[in-house]
Every structure is written in C-alpha cells, then in structure tokens.
Amino acid sequence: MPSLALTSRPIEDDGEDHLSALDFGRIAKLIEGEAGIKLPPGKRLMVEGRLRKRLRVLGLADFASYANFLFKRNGLERELTHLIDAVTTNKTDFFREAEHFDFMVSTMVPLLLKARGERNPLLKIWSAASSTGAEAYTLAMVLDDMVAQRHDFRFAILGTDISTQVLAQGRRAVYPAEMIAPVPPEMQARYVMHARRPGPRREVRMAPELRRYVRFAHLNLMDQTYPFDRDVDIVFLRNVLIYFEKADQEAVVARLLTHIRPGGYLVLGHSESMIGTAHAVRQVAPAVFQKL
The missing domain is CATH 3.40.50.150 (Vaccinia Virus protein VP39)
Known part of the structure; x- marks a missing residue:
C-alpha cells in the first residue's frame, strides 16, 4: 500500500479572505517602523483576526480594500492608532513576576x-x-x-x-x-x-x-x-x-x-x-x- 503524503494548503487556498503576502509585509514594515514591533510571517493569521473588526467598522469588504485604504487612499493618518491598537500584544496580570x-x-x-x-x-x-x-x-x-x-x-x-x-x-x-x-x-x-x-x-x-x-x-x-x-x-x-x-x-x-x-x-x-x-x-x- 503506497504511503500518503501530507501537505498543507497555503493560507490563501482555504476559502477565507486573507491579507496578501505583499500587503501583510507592508503592514508589518509599518508597525515595525512606528512601534518597533516585529511581525514575522507566522503572525499573519493573528493580525488578520485582529483586523477583521476594523474592516467591519470601516465598511470594507475585504483585506485588499483595507490595504488600499491604508496605502493608496490616504487613510493611514487616521487609521494608524487603530491599527497599532489592533496588532499590539497586551498581556498583563496583577502581581506578575511578584x-x-x-x-x-x-x-x-x-x-x-x-x-x-x-x-x-x-x-x-x-x-x-x-x-x-x-x-x-x-x-x-x-x-x-x-x-x-x-x-x-x-x-x-x-x-x-x-x-x-x-x-x-x-x-x-x-x-x-x-x-x-x-x-x-x-x-x-x-x-x-x-x-x-x-x-x-x-x-x-x-x-x-x-x-x-x-x-x-x-x-x-x-x-x-x-x-x-x-x-x-x-x-x-x-x-x-x-x-x-x-x-x-x-x-x-x-x-x-x-x-x-x-x-x-x-x-x-x-x-x-x-x-x-x-x-x-x-x-x-x-x-x-x-x-x-
């Protein structure tokens, strides 16, 4: 009986809307420049999950429209604070490292x-x-x-x-x-x-x-x-x-x-x-x- 090769599908092939690799790279570069925080490719799904609410608030249909809003329609100035809020990690506890x-x-x-x-x-x-x-x-x-x-x-x-x-x-x-x-x-x-x-x-x-x-x-x-x-x-x-x-x-x-x-x-x-x-x-x- 032949063995079965297990392969993983690219993110873009799962039927969901996603940030393109290019647009994620542009956002990651922006966040690193503005906040010093690195967003490696493995963080793309996390970033998407956090940004979906922003798409709904802005009435945008997909991530391509969001990237277009940021980088081509001069939306960055008023969106930057919301973008940073969305992607920054805010883990905290009382008496952490007591x-x-x-x-x-x-x-x-x-x-x-x-x-x-x-x-x-x-x-x-x-x-x-x-x-x-x-x-x-x-x-x-x-x-x-x-x-x-x-x-x-x-x-x-x-x-x-x-x-x-x-x-x-x-x-x-x-x-x-x-x-x-x-x-x-x-x-x-x-x-x-x-x-x-x-x-x-x-x-x-x-x-x-x-x-x-x-x-x-x-x-x-x-x-x-x-x-x-x-x-x-x-x-x-x-x-x-x-x-x-x-x-x-x-x-x-x-x-x-x-x-x-x-x-x-x-x-x-x-x-x-x-x-x-x-x-x-x-x-x-x-x-x-x-x-x-």
Whole structure:
C-alpha cells in the first residue's frame, strides 16, 4: 500500500479572505517602523483576526480594500492608532513576576529613601509599558501598603503605553473579576470594589483611593524623546523589549535611563535580564538594574 503524503494548503487556498503576502509585509514594515514591533510571517493569521473588526467598522469588504485604504487612499493618518491598537500584544496580570515587587519593598524603596534624606519625599514610579494598568495598580497597592506601615514617604505612579485602548481601560480601572485572583485577600478587601448588582460578567474596579495615585499617558517607546520627568525613582519595563530588535532595545533603555535619577532602578522582564548591561548600570537582582 503506497504511503500518503501530507501537505498543507497555503493560507490563501482555504476559502477565507486573507491579507496578501505583499500587503501583510507592508503592514508589518509599518508597525515595525512606528512601534518597533516585529511581525514575522507566522503572525499573519493573528493580525488578520485582529483586523477583521476594523474592516467591519470601516465598511470594507475585504483585506485588499483595507490595504488600499491604508496605502493608496490616504487613510493611514487616521487609521494608524487603530491599527497599532489592533496588532499590539497586551498581556498583563496583577502581581506578575511578584518577586520584583517583593524586592521593591525589601530593598529598592528603603535604599531610595535613605539616599534622599528628605522628610516625606515623593517617590516617582513609572510603568513604561502599562497595558491595561494591572502593573500600575499592583505598584499602587504595594506602595500604599508600605506607606500605611512606614508613614515616611509619598508616591506617584505613571503608566504609559502605545495602545489608546488599553490606556482607556487603565483609566476606567475596571477588570474581569477573575483577573484579581493573584491579589492577596487583604489587599482585595482594601483596594477592590465589587458591583452591588453584578451583571452577566462579573467585574471589579480599583478603589478611588488607589486610582488617585495613578495617571496614564500615551507613549510610543520608539519616539526619540519622552515628555516626562527626569527624576524618576523606579521604571518598570517588563516583557516588551523582547518584541524589539537589539538596536531598538538598547536605544529604548538608553532613553529611559535619562529619566531615572542616579541610584534609581530599571526593572525588566526576566526574559530580558541581559538587555541594558552595556549602559551605566549595575545589576542588583534578576532583571533589576541600578543606575550609577
């Protein structure tokens, strides 16, 4: 009995509408140039799935019409924000890589306060790829808990992201109820509000006492300058540089370091632990660097 060869059909042969390889390449090049994010050919189906809603919103019949709208009908200027929102990955969790928050409590904050030598100083913390705000609000919970125990400092948190959609959610501070599972019960009791009349999908909201510590702003890390303070104490930039080319990684780290005060800290994701070692920093914990 002869063997049967198993072959896979090209994407275009499955009867569905698809981005042509040419149009996907043009969009991928655009996204890399604007946001620093690489979209290899294997991401084509993912991009299509995320863009189908944009086709419906714009009343376009197929992906060829969408590409024509972007590149030939001068639609790029008003569509770029929506395109970036659609294709960027916004994975986030409360208390993600929790050891970083433990190290902040045990080491970073005490050393920063000792170096400042001021009465009731203001610590500035920046979540530089904040997504929907889970990291920023985790920082707020941890620091507010510290303030309640120490009573010797104040803090303010900035969350920035390239996606306007996730920034809007961060400002609303509303999340699916299951998302707060990693938050310790005592913190849930203090900082998380539940609806009196839950809807079909249970949601929670961060308490106003917590929200007042956090503000959100739009930022493209590929911009040559960042319009924010240059005396930040701690910058969290976790699990985003892995999507960038090496040269872009180093450039982003260099720009962020100009916003960190001497002795301040840059916190990267554990998979990014070697990024930034070419700069004037010293590694003080896994993926944690102190500016010299």
